[in-house]
Amino acid sequence: MSEAEAKAESVGTVVVAGAANLAIAVAKLVAGLISGSAAMLSEAAHSLADTTTEVLLYLALRRGARPADRRHPFGYGKESYVWAFLAALFTFVVGAGFAITHGVTTILVHEHTGNYRASYLVLAISFVIESVSLARAIRQVRRExxxxxxxxxxxLRLTPDTTVKAVFLEDSAALVGLLIAGVGLGLSELTADELYDGIASILIGVLLLVVAGILARSNISLLVGRAVSDRVHRRIEEELEALPEVDRVDTLMTMLLGPEDILVAAKVDFCDDATAADIEAAADEAERRLTEHYPEIAYVFLDPTRSMRGPEGHRARPTQDENQRPVDEPAGGGS
Known part of the structure; x- marks a missing residue:
């Protein structure tokens, strides 16, 4: 699959999820008002938050795909992470905040009207629709x-395409939330005690907090400037060192500029007998090899250098400190 097809599929996944969430939000709201269920109203807020999230993710895809210009020579890929972060923040504040607050209020003062039939029907229909949306997201994850x-x-853990991750996590959380709401409604109806409905609402809020936290953390890391995964890093280093004109790679740095753009910058110690023409040819060959393996690599910068070796013959400036690996391994597809 080409990059253009992958981007088109991401847009399609977001649009399908957004349309499904909007329809479900209206149905849950009506059922929640009829039944007076805190869990149903929390699920309505959940779907509303998801719908707003999909709108923000759509903006992320569109604005992040704008071509580079003079003011932004590396493109607008990182802007997609700004909108994705706002989407996570909205889920955190609106969805989770409403669900937890309403759940606590229900436990303390609220009583149900006792009409649960509409809620059960909406939960069942919502489960089917959310399953269809999740199935599409799963297909894209497998294909990518x-x-x-x-x-x-x-x-899914390492991808820089946070729109795919967001849809997958939100649809998964939506299915879990529906099950929680169903159990809460059932227990409240059987016991005539709104306690279980309120607890279900709080659990839905906690679920949203977890999803929002995961997405916010991922987007912050990408905004700061995350490198590719260790395996991709090693593959790039191996390709550079395999060039006959290269003695060793002194320093290798990478950065994810967006969901489909990678920057590679390296200090390279070329062989002593390499001429200027040899270095130019090697740089062209390096870019050809890297982009052949990873079409997402948009920029390759090689800086010829003659670095000093360490006391034991190792590189004076290693490309990566193996003893200080980050806890959250960098993204970049994971291959």
Whole structure:
């Protein structure tokens, strides 16, 4: 699958999820007002938050895909992470805040009207619709993981395409939330005690907090300037060192400029007998090899250098400190 097709699929996934969430939000709101269920109203807020999130993710895809210009020579890819972060923040404040607050209020003072039939019907229909949306997201995750030669789990954990991650996590959380709401409604109806409905509402809020926290953390890391994964880093280093004109790679740095753009910058110690023409040819060959393996690599900068070796013959400035690996392994497809 080409980059253009991948971007189009991401847009389609977001649009489908957004349309589904909007329809579900209206149905849950009506059912919640009829039944007076805190869990149903929390689920309505959940779907409303998801719908707003999809709108922000759509903006992220569109604005992040704008071409580079003079003021932004590396493009607008990182802007997609700004909108995705705002989407996570909205889920955190609106969705989770309403669900937890309303759940606590229900436990303390609220009583149900006792009409649960509409709520059960909406929950069942919502589960089917959310399952369809999640199935589409899963198909995209599997397809993209094959493109990066990675497992779906690893791809989902490391992917810089936060729109795919957001849709997958939100749809998964939506299904879990529906189950929680159903159990809460059922227990409240059987016991005639709104305590269980209120607890269900609070649990839905906690679920939203977890999802929002994961997405916010991922987007902050990408905004700061995250590198590619360790395996991709090593593959890039191996490709550079395989060039006959290269003695060693002194320093290698990478950065994810957006969901589909990678920057590679390296200090390279070329062989002593390499001429200026040899270095130019090697730089062209390096870019060809890297982009052949990873079409997402948009920029390759090589800085010829003659660095001093360390006391034991190792590189004076290692490309990565193996003893200080980050806890959250950098993204970049994971291959």
């Amino acid at each position: 993981s094959r493109r990066w030669r990675s497992s779906p789990h690893r791809y």
